Every structure is written in structure tokens, then in C-alpha cells.
Amino acid sequence: xxxxxxxxxxxxxxxxxxxxxxxxxxxxxxxxxxxxxxxxxxxxxxxxxxxxxxxxxxxxxxxxxxxxxxxxxxxxxxxxxxxxxxxxxxxxxxxxxxxxxxxxxxxxxxxxxxxxxxxxxxxxxxxxxxxxxxxxxxxxxxxxxxxxxxxxxxxxxxxxxxxxxxxxxxxxxxxxxxxxxxxxxxxxxxxxxxxxxxxxxxxxxxxxxxxxxxxxxxxxxxxxxxxxxxxxxxxxxxxxxxxxxxxxxxxxxxxxxxxxxxxxxxxxxxxxxxxxxxxxxxxxxxxxxxxxxxxxxxxxxxxxxxxxxxxxxxxxxxxxxxxxxxxxxxxxxxxxxxxxxxxxxxxxxxxxxxxxxxxxxxx
Numbered sequence: 391x392x393x394x395x396x397x398x399x400x401x402x403x404x405x406x407x408x409x410x411x412x413x414x415x416x417x418x419x420x421x422x423x424x425x426x427x428x429x430x431x432x433x434x435x436x437x438x439x440x441x442x443x444x445x446x447x448x449x450x451x452x453x454x455x456x457x458x459x460x461x462x463x464x465x466x467x468x469x470x471x472x473x474x475x476x477x478x479x480x481x482x483x484x485x486x487x488x489x490x491x492x493x494x495x496x497x498x499x500x501x502x503x504x505x506x507x508x509x510x511x512x513x514x515x516x517x518x519x520x521x522x523x524x525x526x527x528x529x530x531x532x533x534x535x536x537x538x539x540x541x542x543x544x545x546x547x548x549x550x551x552x553x554x555x556x557x558x559x560x561x562x563x564x565x566x567x568x569x570x571x572x573x574x575x576x577x578x579x580x581x582x583x584x585x586x587x588x589x590x591x592x593x594x595x596x597x598x599x600x601x602x603x604x605x606x607x608x609x610x611x612x613x614x615x616x617x618x619x620x621x622x623x624x625x626x627x628x629x630x631x632x633x634x635x636x637x638x639x640x641x642x643x644x645x646x647x648x649x650x651x652x653x654x655x656x657x658x659x660x661x662x663x664x665x666x667x668x669x670x671x672x673x674x675x676x677x678x679x680x681x682x683x684x685x686x687x688x689x690x691x692x693x694x695x696x697x698x699x700x701x702x703x704x705x706x707x708x709x710x711x712x713x714x715x716x717x718x719x720x721x722x723x724x725x726x727x728x729x730x731x732x733x734x735x736x737x738x739x740x741x742x743x744x745x746x747x748x749x750x751x752x753x
């Protein structure tokens with residue numbers, strides 16, 4: 391019997407995307423299906439980066455197609471196309487940046503900056519073009535974490551070139567001032583400096599710009615939420631009740647300004663003794679997981695209180711690049727994929743495609 395498209399699509403529907411829980415056919419991700427005798431070819435275009443999963447996805451799709459009688463050879467092209475998605479109403483997209491993701495905690499000391507750096511690196515490892523903006527004007531740390539130093543170059547005296555750290559474009563106030571210089575600025579000056587770094591940096595065609603927010607819900611957070619096109623936010627907390635109190639404030643702030651929350655990361659969830667392997671919940675157990683359920687947020691994952699994470703960040707080689715195949719890097723990559731998938735499932739931004747309307751006396 392000749393191979394039919396219907397038989398093929400029925401077989402391919404049995405392959406489920408592990409990141410979305412849906413098949414590739416009904417979601418119209420599978421395209422350009424071609425059947426020529428026993429030769430079958432098709433494309434799969436993902437809306438998120440998934441470099442580490444492409445080989446397994448291809449194998450599953452090829453096996454499904456070959457289960458149809460008469461199929462001899464299968465050619466599958468899997469690619470990722472990341473587009474700009476909807477932001478707050480009335481806020482224009484930033485040139486050269488498709489999606490901006492804020493990483494917030496509401497409280498300092500919960501590992502937000504470390505999570506931001508590893509999230510950016512994990513997205514880059516999965517094949518995306520990524521930038522990292524250090525929005526903590528008073529306590530910048532991303533330059534050190536990402537292993538970058540020196541002053542950003544400017545060819546026109548008006549804009550700056552981001553520095554490159556492990557394949558990620560980086561900008562931080564820490565690159566513009568001496569390391570021991572304190573930024574003794576009032577709120578308006580700090581927010582103006584942040585906006586300049588954001589808008590006067592020559593970001594090079596970013597799929598994602600990760601913004602490491604300072605603690606709290608003050609001027610900088612409000613400025614970003616109200617005047618910067620935010621695709622979504624990621625909340626970082628420890629299980630400790632004190633941290634959860636401030637994390638809830640960050641959640642409420644984003645809700646009020648119309649920025650969707652992409653999920654919650656529970657940091658320092660458990661300490662595992664490096665000598666004996668004993669596990670101890672130093673900051674309490676499952677507090678972040680319970681809060682995610684309470685606020686109906688996606689629980690993106692839990693990271694342990696591990697010395698390796700701290701040592702690697704301090705050395706300028708965060709976990710995802712220090713041990714790319716390790717267990718901890720795997721958790722960060724899982725978090726990154728979930729964030730990217732959540733963004734891909736949002737409405738796309740069509741503001742740039744809207745036609746220009748001209749009104750004259752002759753119309």
C-alpha cells in the first residue's frame with residue numbers, strides 16, 4: 391500500500407513534546423510534510439531553544455514515521471525559531487531584543503544573581519542568543535560572576551558595546567565604575583543609569599535578555615515594570631519564611647503592573663553534606679513549592695545549598711559552564727527550558743507588523 395500523509399500524521403501524533411506535553415502535529419509545529427514513495431521528509435520548528443534535546447526528538451519522530459508500512463527513509467529537520475512575545479500594554483519593544491525576562495526575589499541573599507547568570511548561560515547552551523543586564527545598581531555582581539572585565543567600548547560616544555562572557559552579552563554598572571566605588575545615588579539617578587544601560591547598549595539580536603533585578607520593590611523595579619517591555623518575570627526564593635514574605639511582595643508588584651510571572655525557583659532548598667551525604671533543610675522544607683501552589687505559579691525547580699555553586703560563581707565560571715554535564719547544570723537547564731517554553735506559549739507581539747496609517751485631507 392502507498393504511504394499516505396494521514397497515516398504518517400496519525401503515527402507522528404504519538405510523539406509528545408516532553409516540554410509542552412502536546413504532540414507536534416496538533417500544535418502545527420510539524421510542517422512541510424513530503425511523501426515520495428517510501429521517502430518521507432518534514433520539518434519541526436520549535437518556539438524555544440532545545441539544543442540538548444534535538445537528537446532524542448529526532449530519533450522519536452523517525453521511529454514513529456518508520457512504524458508506518460512502506461516507509462523506507464525519513465528525513466527530519468528540527469530547528470528553533472524564537473519570536474517576540476506580548477509585553478505590557480503601551481510599551482514598545484526594545485530594538486535588537488525579542489524577549490526581556492526579569493529575575494526578582496524581593497529579598498537579598500537568596501541567590502537571585504547566581505540564578506540569573508546560570509539561567510542566561512543555560513538558555514545560551516540550548517542555542518539561544520542571550521544577554522544579561524545587571525540591574526542592581528548599588529550591588530552589581532554579574533561582571534565578576536560572568537568573568538568579564540574592562541570598560542565597554544563606544545564607537546560613537548553615545549552607545550556602548552556589551553562585553554561577552556561565556557557567549558552571553560553582558561552589561562553592568564560594575565563595568566563602568568571602579569570595583570570599590572560605592573554608588574551613592576538617590577532613586578531617580580539609579581533608574582536613569584539603568585535605563586541608559588538598557589537602551590544605550592548595542593544588544594546584538596537577542597532572543598532573551600535576562601535582567602537581574604536588585605532586592606525590593608522600589609524605584610528600579612517599578613521603572614522596569616512600567617517603562618520596559620517585559621515578557622515575564624521569574625521569582626527566586628529560599629524555603630525560609632522570611633524570604634517568602636518578600637517574594638510574595640515581588641509577586642504582587644508584577645501582578646499590579648501587568649507583567650506575567652513565568653514561574654518560581656526555590657534556591658538553597660536542601661544542604662547535602664559533602665563528606666557524609668546527610669541532607670538537611672537549613673532554611674526549611676518546601677516553602678517555595680507551597681507558595682507556588684498557593685499563587686498558582688509554575689514551580690520551575692529546586693536547587694541545593696551547594697558549595698560548588700558558590701565557588702564557581704565567585705571564580706567567574708558559573709555552574710552551567712563549569713560543569714555543563716553535571717547534575718546542578720541539568721537543573722538550571724531544566725529551569726531555562728521551562729521559562730523558554732512558557733514564553734513560547736504566550737501571545738506573539740505584532741506591534742512591529744502593524745501597518746502605518748496616514749491621514750491626509752484627500753482621504
